[in-house]
Amino acid sequence: MRNLRQNPGAIxxxxxxxxxxxxxxxxxxxxxPPARALTNDNRVNAVEITSxxxxxxxxxxxxxxxxxxxxxxxxxxxxxxxxxHSAWYRFTPAGSGQLAANTYxxxxxxxxxxxxxxxxxxxxACNDDAIPSLQSAVSVALTVGQSYLIEVMASxxxxxxxxxxxxxxxxxxxxAVALAFDAxxxxxxxxxxxxxxxxxVLRDANGATVTHDSTTVVTLALxxxxxxxxxxxxxxxxxxTRTAQAGVAAFDGCSVDRAIAGATLRATSGSLTxxxxxxFTISNPQPVVTSLSPSGxxxxxxxxxxxxxxxxxxxGATVQVGATGPITPASITDxxxxxxxxxxxxxxxxxxxxxxxxxxxxGGSSAPTSFTVSNPSPTIASVSPAGAIAGSGAFTLTINxxxxxxxxxxxxxxxxIVPATKTATKLTAAIAASDIAQTGEFPVTVxxxxxxxxxxxxFTFAVTNPTxxxxxxxxxxxxxxxxxxxxxxxxxxxxxxxxxxxxALGSRVPTTVTPSAITxxxxxxxxxxxxxxxxxxxxxxxxxxxxxSVSFAVVNPSPLLSSLSPAQWLTTGxxxTLTINxxxxxATSVVEFEGAQLAIATVTPTKLTVVVxxxxxxxxxxxxxxxxxxxxGGGPSNTLSLPVLLPKPVIASLSPSVLTAxxxxxxxxVVEINGSAFLPNSVARWNGSSRPTEHVSATLLRVTVPAADxxxxxxxxxxxxxxxQSDLSNSLPxxxxxxxxxxxxxxxxxSDALFxxxxxxxxxxxxxxxxxxxxxxxxxxxxxxxxxxxxxxxGLVIVP
Numbered sequence: 001m002r003n004l005r006q007n008p009g010a011i012x013x014x015x016x017x018x019x020x021x022x023x024x025x026x027x028x029x030x031x032x033p034p035a036r037a038l039t040n041d042n043r044v045n046a047v048e049i050t051s052x053x054x055x056x057x058x059x060x061x062x063x064x065x066x067x068x069x070x071x072x073x074x075x076x077x078x079x080x081x082x083x084x085h086s087a088w089y090r091f092t093p094a095g096s097g098q099l100a101a102n103t104y105x106x107x108x109x110x111x112x113x114x115x116x117x118x119x120x121x122x123x124x125a126c127n128d129d130a131i132p133s134l135q136s137a138v139s140v141a142l143t144v145g146q147s148y149l150i151e152v153m154a155s156x157x158x159x160x161x162x163x164x165x166x167x168x169x170x171x172x173x174x175x176a177v178a179l180a181f182d183a184x185x186x187x188x189x190x191x192x193x194x195x196x197x198x199x200x201v202l203r204d205a206n207g208a209t210v211t212h213d214s215t216t217v218v219t220l221a222l223x224x225x226x227x228x229x230x231x232x233x234x235x236x237x238x239x240x241t242r243t244a245q246a247g248v249a250a251f252d253g254c255s256v257d258r259a260i261a262g263a264t265l266r267a268t269s270g271s272l273t274x275x276x277x278x279x280f281t282i283s284n285p286q287p288v289v290t291s292l293s294p295s296g297x298x299x300x301x302x303x304x305x306x307x308x309x310x311x312x313x314x315x316g317a318t319v320q321v322g323a324t325g326p327i328t329p330a331s332i333t334d335x336x337x338x339x340x341x342x343x344x345x346x347x348x349x350x351x352x353x354x355x356x357x358x359x360x361x362x363g364g365s366s367a368p369t370s371f372t373v374s375n376p377s378p379t380i381a382s383v384s385p386a387g388a389i390a391g392s393g394a395f396t397l398t399i400n401x402x403x404x405x406x407x408x409x410x411x412x413x414x415x416x417i418v419p420a421t422k423t424a425t426k427l428t429a430a431i432a433a434s435d436i437a438q439t440g441e442f443p444v445t446v447x448x449x450x451x452x453x454x455x456x457x458x459f460t461f462a463v464t465n466p467t468x469x470x471x472x473x474x475x476x477x478x479x480x481x482x483x484x485x486x487x488x489x490x491x492x493x494x495x496x497x498x499x500x501x502x503x504a505l506g507s508r509v510p511t512t513v514t515p516s517a518i519t520x521x522x523x524x525x526x527x528x529x530x531x532x533x534x535x536x537x538x539x540x541x542x543x544x545x546x547x548x549s550v551s552f553a554v555v556n557p558s559p560l561l562s563s564l565s566p567a568q569w570l571t572t573g574x575x576x577t578l579t580i581n582x583x584x585x586x587a588t589s590v591v592e593f594e595g596a597q598l599a600i601a602t603v604t605p606t607k608l609t610v611v612v613x614x615x616x617x618x619x620x621x622x623x624x625x626x627x628x629x630x631x632x633g634g635g636p637s638n639t640l641s642l643p644v645l646l647p648k649p650v651i652a653s654l655s656p657s658v659l660t661a662x663x664x665x666x667x668x669x670v671v672e673i674n675g676s677a678f679l680p681n682s683v684a685r686w687n688g689s690s691r692p693t694e695h696v697s698a699t700l701l702r703v704t705v706p707a708a709d710x711x712x713x714x715x716x717x718x719x720x721x722x723x724x725q726s727d728l729s730n731s732l733p734x735x736x737x738x739x740x741x742x743x744x745x746x747x748x749x750x751s752d753a754l755f756x757x758x759x760x761x762x763x764x765x766x767x768x769x770x771x772x773x774x775x776x777x778x779x780x781x782x783x784x785x786x787x788x789x790x791x792x793x794x795g796l797v798i799v800p
Contacts, residue, residue, distance in 0.1 A: 042066050043149055046088035048215065050175065054167040057105075060085045060152070060160035069151070070121045072113060076128030082111045082153055085160035089150040090117070091167070092212025092246070093142045094204070098170045102130060102137035103152060108161035110152055112136035117147040124148075128155055142169070145211050145246065176202035176210040178273035179218065182248065185265055187281045189362065190314055191334065194254045200267040200275060202247045211247040218242050218249035218269045223276070225262040230315070232258035232282065234265075258315050259284040261361045283362025285312035289369045292354060296372035298452065299349040299405050300424040305330075308337040308356060310366065316359040321345050321371065322352030348406070349375040349451050374452030376403030380459045383444055387462040388431075389493075389543070390439045396420070399427040399446060401456065407449050412461070413442040436463045439542050464543020466493035470535065470550045477553045477632070480530050480586070484523040486511070489535065491547065494518055497540050502552075503533030530556040530588070532632045555633025557584035561640050564625060568643040572677075574614040580625060581607055582637065592626045617644045620724055649682060649720040649729035651675040658735040658744050658769055661710050669705040671734065673720060685719045685728070713738055715746060737769075740792045742781065744769035753789040756781045 040047045041063045047056065063085040072082055091099070103110040109129075116122040130137035134155070142148060150167075154160045183199035200218050202210045219241045222234035234240065237253025249267070256263070265277040289310040297304060308319060313334055318326030324345035329337040337356065345352065353368035380401040388395065399410060402425050410417040410429040419427040427446065435442075440463050446456040474488035489500065492515065500508040500520050510518040518537060531554050537547040565579040580591065583606050591598045591610050598610040608627065617623070623644055627637040655672045673684060676699055684693040684703040691709075694702040701720065709716075719731040737744050742752040742759075755763075756771050759781050765771045771781040773788045 040088050041086070043069075043088040043090075043151075046090040046149060049089055049091040049150075049167055050212075052167065052169040054169075055164065056089070056167075057162065057164045058087060060087050060154065060163045063087055063160055065153070070115065070123065072111070072126050073123055075111060075113065075126035076155065082128070082155055083151075084158070085154040087152045087163065087165075089152075089165065089167075090147060091142075091150065091169070092147040092214070093144055093169065094208065094210060094212055095144045097142055098139060099142050099148070100137070100139045100168045100170075101150060102166050103135045103163060104133075104137070104166065105164040106135055106162060108158045108163070109134035109155040110136045110163060111155045112138055113151045113153070114138055114140050115149045115151070117149050121149065147212070147214070147246075175204060176213055176216060176247070176272060177205050178203045179267045179269060179275040181265070181267065181275050181277045184278050185254075185280045187283065188255075189285050190259050190282050191255050191257055194256070194280075198251045198254060198265055198267075198277065200242075200244075200249045200251070202244055202249075202269075202272070209247045213247045214243070214245050216244045216249075216269055216272070218244060218267055220251050220254075221266050221268070222256065223264045223266050224260060228258075228260065230258070232256045232260045232263070256282040258282070259359065259361050259363065281361055284314040284316075284358040284360070284364075285362060286364040287312045287314070287317060287356040287358050287366040289354065289356055289366045292369055292371055296374060297346050298376040298403070299346060299373050300376065300403075301343065301346050303340055303343045304346075306339055306341045306354075306371075308339070308354065309335060310337075310356065311335055312358070313337050313356060314358045314363065318357050318359075320353075320355045320357070322350075322354075324352075326357065346373045349373050349449075349453075372451070375405050375407070375448040375450065376452060377454045378403040378408060378446040378448050378456040380444070380446060380456045383459050383461060387464055387543070388436045389466045390463050391433075391437055392466075394433045395431055395436075397429045397431050397444070397461075399429070399444070399459075400425060401446070403448065403456075404446065405448055405453075409447045411443070411445045411447065439463050439465060441542075462542060465495060465539045465541065466543065467545045468493045468495075468498060468537040468539050468547040470537060470547050473535070473550055473552060476551065477555050478522075478527050479633070480528065480554055480556055482524070482527045482554070484521065484525075484527065486519050487522055487552065489518045489520070489537065489550075490516065491518075491537065492516055493539070494537060495539050495544075499538050501534075501536045501538055501546070503535065504531070505533060507538075527554050530554050530586075530630065530632055530634070553632035556586055556588070556629040556631070557633065558635050559584040559589060559627040559629050559637035561625070561627060561637050564640050564642050568645055569617050570645050570647050571618055571620050572647045573617060576612040576614070576617055577601070577609060578612050578625070578642070579607060579609050580627065580640075582627070584629065584637075585627065586629055588630050590628045590630070592624070592628065594623045620644055620646045646679065646722050646724060647677040648727045649675060649677040649679075649722050651718065651720055651729050651732050654718055654732050654734050656734075657732070658737055659705065659710055660739050660770060661713055661736055668707050669710060671703045671705055671718070673701040673703060673718065675699060675701075675720065675729065677722070677729075678720065679722050681723050683721045683723070685721055687716050688719075690721070710736055712736060713746075738792075739770070740773045740789045742769070742771040742773055742785070742789065748789075748792060750790075750793060753786040753793075756786040756789065757783075760786075 039045045065084050065086050069083055103112055111128050113126040114124045125138040125140045127136040127138045152163055152165055179200050180203050182201045183196040185194045185198055188194055202213050202216055204210050234256055236251045242249040259282050261281045262279045264279050267275040291309045293307040313332055319339050320326050321341050327339045329339040331338045350373055352371040354371045355365050355368050357365040382400045384398040404424055404427050406422055410419055417429040419429050421428045442461045444459045444461045470491040472490045494513055494515050496513055502508050508520045510520055512519045533552045534549045535552055536549050561582040563581045569576050585603050585605055585608050593612055601609040621644055622641040624639050625642055626639045651673055652675045659669050678698050678701050680695045683690045684701055692704040713736050715733045715735050717731040718734050720729040735746055738748050740748050743755040759765050759771050773785040
């Protein structure tokens with residue numbers, strides 16, 4: 001611009017040319033649209049120019065200037081600030097041509113620059129003032145295949161405003177209408193990168209590449225013939241969508257995970273015509289096996305998981321194990337296959353080739369890899385039966401364990417036997433009767449042939465004597481004292497060498513022996529004492545042993561009581577020698593007297609005597625007597641009762657024996673009864689009627705005589721009754737006399753007065769008889785007492 005300003009004529013022509021350009025463009029542009037606020041404030045968001053002519057209006061007062069905006073070269077006066085409020089545009093020509101750009105119609109001073117979109121940007125043209133105004137205009141030649149950036153700025157201290165940019169390009173500016181494959185896919189292997197890499201170009205209506213297009217998004221997809229399942233999958237590095245760069249969308253790192261023939265690639269982008277590649281084939285590689293895990297198993301193993309390691313294993317691959325297969329693996333990766341090998345495939349020993357096959361297209365089979373099936377080493381866990389009885393006959397021997405195969409052999413002693421049935425854990429073999437005719441120990445082993453195989457450990461099979469069994473005895477009991485006899489023991493498995501164990505009597509040699517019966521002799525002496533004997537039969541080793549036990553008893557009789565002597569006893573009788581009569585008594589009989597055992601003094605089969613201590617008969621009541629004989633046999637007898645009675649009470653005397661009548665019947669009298677056999681519950685009787693009685697001792701009772709009993713004169717019979725027995729004591733008379741009956745003869749007469757006078761004269765009174773007839777004065781009688789008697793007789797005084 002500086003050079004132009006130094007040449008005024010050139011400036012004039014430039015202004016004329018600018019005016020002519022404006023006049024030519026105005027019909028194309030039409031009325032200027034109102035300013036719009038866009039986001040092209042920086043070059044990252046530059047507005048893409050896609051047509052010519054191109055007019056764009058925008059308000060730039062809010063636009064900024066980036067620190068990274070390029071510095072301008074030769075663009076107006078150097079002292080004028082530029083590059084404020086910048087707006088950016090991008091243009092990619094479809095062919096080489098001439099670009100004319102201006103900011104005519106803007107309402108502020110502008111600066112206009114054009115750059116090649118290189119790194120860094122390359123300035124191609126710049127203008128501050130193009131005509132006698134504040135707007136700018138440039139013209140620059142452009143080259144196809146290069147993108148360009150256009151910057152509009154405010155000049156000086158301008159704050160931007162309504163900016164109008166007008167672009168005219170004399171070369172071709174076209175849009176894409178269709179897609180086309182620039183690089184077609186070729187045949188390759190699964191999971192391998194497709195070469196050449198698929199490349200899709202954007203074509204205009206004339207078939208030319210729209211090199212200015214770097215925004216269109218292209219999607220790539222795999223088209224399959226038919227409907228394979230599972231469907232092959234296309235993957236590309238970075239995904240299946242690409243944004244075109246200069247009209248080209250390149251897809252790199254593409255591969256297909258499964259084999260397929262006749263597949264095509266299809267490119268699409270919105271309304272553009274889609275493109276389809278030529279058909280191509282993805283082939284499976286030939287697999288390679290490097291190792292097996294496990295590398296072998298034992299014959300007869302159950303189904304197991306086999307892991308095949310190698311390379312180029314493809315989906316759909318199968319595995320052949322010997323004659324078994326093809327087997328579909330449970331899982332497949334490029335380098336590993338896992339599959340379940342059925343038990344039938346390894347039931348017999350031998351080598352099994354393992355081959356992996358990939359399906360077509362391509363594919364094929366790997367080289368065979370050997371898998372070894374070996375016979376196991378057999379192990380015996382148990383045999384059944386574990387032994388046998390000599391001479392018991394043929395039987396089937398079952399051998400339990402593991403590692404048995406169809407070719408296993410059973411060794412029994414020095415005989416080799418082919419098993420009748422065979423499984424991996426059980427063999428059965430027929431053993432002949434001749435093999436176990438005699439006792440002994442026979443080694444049992446199992447042998448497996450090669451490969452692998454070998455012999456098991458040894459199990460010892462014992463052929464032994466039987467254990468005898470007793471079922472019954474010809475007689476299981478004999479009474480004590482029986483005569484000797486022959487006892488037969490019935491049962492089974494008795495041998496000529498059998499012996500009989502007869503309890504405490506020890507071992508007996510049989511008199512006769514058959515397989516089912518043994519006899520022994522028992523003596524009279526052995527039957528003399530009651531006892532129980534456990535009888536067993538013993539067979540010798542090997543095996544043999546002791547039979548079950550049965551009992552033989554020499555039994556006591558059952559006792560029976562008939563009478564006792566004496567038949568009763570008194571509580572005062574003291575120690576008692578009791579005789580028990582009956583039968584079935586023995587020396588070991590036990591006598592129970594009221595539950596207490598007593599020592600036997602003498603014993604015969606029909607009589608026992610015992611001494612009963614006096615303390616056991618000191619109280620009245622019945623006493624039970626029973627005899628028990630010990631087992632075997634024996635048992636308790638019937639029970640007899642011995643009555644123990646109280647003695648009959650006896651009255652010796654009464655004190656006093658005379659009572660004086662009481663007319664007023666107020667005071668009771670007390671009489672002491674002397675005698676024997678008085679009990680705490682003894683009762684005194686007054687003419688047969690009970691009276692209150694105090695037990696003082698066994699020889700003294702005190703009886704309270706009510707006053708009412710003393711109003712009746714006369715002789716009263718006093719007796720004693722012991723409850724619990726029917727006998728009364730003897731009775732003694734007691735006199736209830738009148739006070740005037742001085743001589744106590746029971747009658748009131750003149751003789752009573754005379755008797756008083758005799759006492760006064762020195763005679764002795766009747767013992768216990770009070771002669772104080774009037775009851776006045778001293779106890780000794782006087783003349784008044786005799787006078788009192790006469791008055792009573794005369795009826796002058798009434799007394800009881």
